[in-house]
Amino acid sequence: MRRLNDMPVVDALRVVADLCCDGQIVVTNQGSARIWPKLRRRPLDFHYNPSTMSGAIPLALGLALAQPRREVVAVSGDGSLLMSLGSLVTVVGSGVTNLTIVLLDNGLYEVTGGQETPAARSPVDYAGLARATGFPSTAEFHDLVEWQSHASDVLVLPGPRFVRLVVSAAPPDYLTGSTPPLAEQLAGLRLALGER
Amino acid sequence: MFTGHEIESVFAELGITHVVWIPDTSIGPWEAALAGSSRLRLIRVCREGEAWPLAAGLHLGGQSPLVVMQTTGLFESGDALRNVLFDLKLPIYSLIGVRNWLVPQSRDTAKLFAEPILNAWGLDCQWIADPADKPKLAEHYRRCRAAGIPGVALMAEGAP
Numbered sequence: 001m002r003r004l005n006d007m008p009v010v011d012a013l014r015v016v017a018d019l020c021c022d023g024q025i026v027v028t029n030q031g032s033a034r035i036w037p038k039l040r041r042r043p044l045d046f047h048y049n050p051s052t053m054s055g056a057i058p059l060a061l062g063l064a065l066a067q068p069r070r071e072v073v074a075v076s077g078d079g080s081l082l083m084s085l086g087s088l089v090t091v092v093g094s095g096v097t098n099l100t101i102v103l104l105d106n107g108l109y110e111v112t113g114g115q116e117t118p119a120a121r122s123p124v125d126y127a128g129l130a131r132a133t134g135f136p137s138t139a140e141f142h143d144l145v146e147w148q149s150h151a152s153d154v155l156v157l158p159g160p161r162f163v164r165l166v167v168s169a170a171p172p173d174y175l176t177g178s179t180p181p182l183a184e185q186l187a188g189l190r191l192a193l194g195e196r
Numbered sequence: 197m198f199t200g201h202e203i204e205s206v207f208a209e210l211g212i213t214h215v216v217w218i219p220d221t222s223i224g225p226w227e228a229a230l231a232g233s234s235r236l237r238l239i240r241v242c243r244e245g246e247a248w249p250l251a252a253g254l255h256l257g258g259q260s261p262l263v264v265m266q267t268t269g270l271f272e273s274g275d276a277l278r279n280v281l282f283d284l285k286l287p288i289y290s291l292i293g294v295r296n297w298l299v300p301q302s303r304d305t306a307k308l309f310a311e312p313i314l315n316a317w318g319l320d321c322q323w324i325a326d327p328a329d330k331p332k333l334a335e336h337y338r339r340c341r342a343a344g345i346p347g348v349a350l351m352a353e354g355a356p
Contacts, residue, residue, distance in 0.1 A: 027253075046256075052279040055249035058241070062253020062261070065214070065239070086242030090250070093240055182283065189256060 007144035009104055009167035010174060014039055015151045016073065016102055025063050025072045025189075029056030031110040032075040035174045043192035047179040054084035057101060061091055064099040067193065071098050071159075078105040078126070079117045085129065088162070092134035097159040101130070106167050114169055130162035137161040197222070197324060197351060200229030206330075207262060208235035210337050214254050215239065216247045217264035220293050222353040244269030248276035251288045263290040266353075267310040274313075281319070281346045289337055289347045297325070297352035314348055325352040 013032060017039045020026060026045045028036045033047035046063075048056050060074030081087075081103060091099060107120030127140040137157035141147035147165060154163055179185075198206070203226050207215060215230055216239045217223070230238040241247045244265045251261040265273070270292050280286050294310050296302035314321050322336035323329065333349050340347030 050279065050283045052245070052249065052276040054245065055276060055279065058246040058248075058250035059253040059256075062250040062255070062259075063257045064253075065237075066254045066257020066259045084243060084246060087246050090239075090241045090246055183285075186256070186284065193257060 006106070006142060006166045006168045007147060009106065009165075009170050010035055010039070011144050012104070012141075012147060012165045012167050013075070015148055016075070016155075019152055019155055020073070021071070023070050025060070025067065025070055025193075026075065027056050027060040027063065027072065028075045030077050030080055031170055031175060032077065032104060033179045034111070034177055035170055036075070037179060038174060038177065041180070043188035046185055046189050049179045050182070054080045054087065056080060057084070057087045057091065060101075061087075061094060061096060061099060064096045065094060068098055071100070073100045073102060075102045075104065077110065078103060078107065078119060078124075079109045081126070082117055082119060088130055088133045088135070091160050099159055100155060100161040100163065103162070103164045104167050105164055106169055108169055110169060111175060126164045127162060130164075135160055135162045138163070140164040140166070142166040197327065197353075198226070198330065200226040202330075204229040204233050204236070206334055208233065210334055211260050212236055212262045213259040214251075214261040215264055216241060216251050216254070216261055218244055218247070218266070218269055219264070220266035220268075220295065220353070221356045222295075222351070223264060223266070223291075223293050244273035245276040248273055248280040248288065252280045252284055252286050255286050255288060261288065263288060264293075265290070266293045267295055267306045270310065271306075271313070278317070281317075287340065287344050287346050289340055289349075291333075291349045291351060293351050293353045295353050296355055297350075298354045302355070310350065314350070320345055320347045321350055322347065323350050323352065 029048045033049040056076050057074045064072040109115045127138040131138045139154045214237045247263045254261040296304035296307045
């Protein structure tokens with residue numbers, strides 16, 4: 001279902017990718033895990049695929065708690081978030097401040113062929129939900145130019161941060177590509193984090 | 197079985213840095229000791245399916261997490277467990293409270309299905325069924341760590 005004023009998802013994600021700094025960890029999932037590697041590749045970008053749906057935010061939270069001097073970005077789809085809305089409460093309850101959740105809201109289960117989520121025809125206020133759970137910084141963008149203009153300010157607000165981007169479905173050629181092999185990614189991430 | 201202070205000491209001496217949990221009536225009394233610990237951190241999740249990927253992130257970030265939940269939560273979080281332990285192949289250790297295990301006449305399905313399901317996954321399990329088994333928790337954890345494999349301590353519980 002196409003919504004009014006939604007923005008192209010690839011362009012919306014490119015804004016995040018362009019603003020990422022060197023030490024930042026980025027966790028993508030589902031559709032974004034297929035798009036992001038086409039935009040940029042570096043060891044601290046972890047494309048969580050195969051994953052468990054709704055797992056990207058908890059995994060990113062674990063990384064943020066383990067690496068408090070690094071900023072962590074979790075890119076989640078709305079279908080995944082709907083499977084575990086409580087994870088927003090877990091994030092706030094953990095006391096973490098170095099985490100940003102970027103929600104790509106297209107109302108679809110995209111990687112399974114674009115079926116509607118239960119929220120596709122409902123005006124779910126995801127940023128409002130995040131605010132109600134205690135996120136100190138929330139924002140919402142429907143328009144690409146607006147997002148491009150404000151992203152650099154939004155992504156440095158006090159954390160944890162929640163940004164809802166109302167996006168279009170991904171172009172099919174972005175969804176057919178595979179993500180880098182998991183074992184290769186894990187080895188690269190561990191090496192980049194200088195841990196085990 | 198364990199008091200809060202006993203279990204906090206066991207976890208801390210094992211080098212566990214974070215306990216990711218949802219408590220039940222047997223495990224819940226540990227909360228004050230775990231939350232008050234200066235040697236580890238208690239992380240509360242809203243649903244057990246969050247616990248496994250959260251522990252995975254901690255592990256990848258260089259920490260030593262432990263997942264603690266009841267059998268009911270184990271069932272709920274099966275896909276997350278599968279992904280973290282088998283797709284990501286991370287050696288996350290967990291402690292699972294088995295509700296009603298100590299009640300012989302109980303037909304609680306949360307008790308009946310626990311061990312068969314863990315066996316189906318091929319996970320290395322250790323029962324902590326009476327006070328004499330307490331040392332087995334640390335022994336099993338160390339064995340699993342040395343082998344680089346996930347492990348599960350099954351803690352026998354009474355009625356909720």
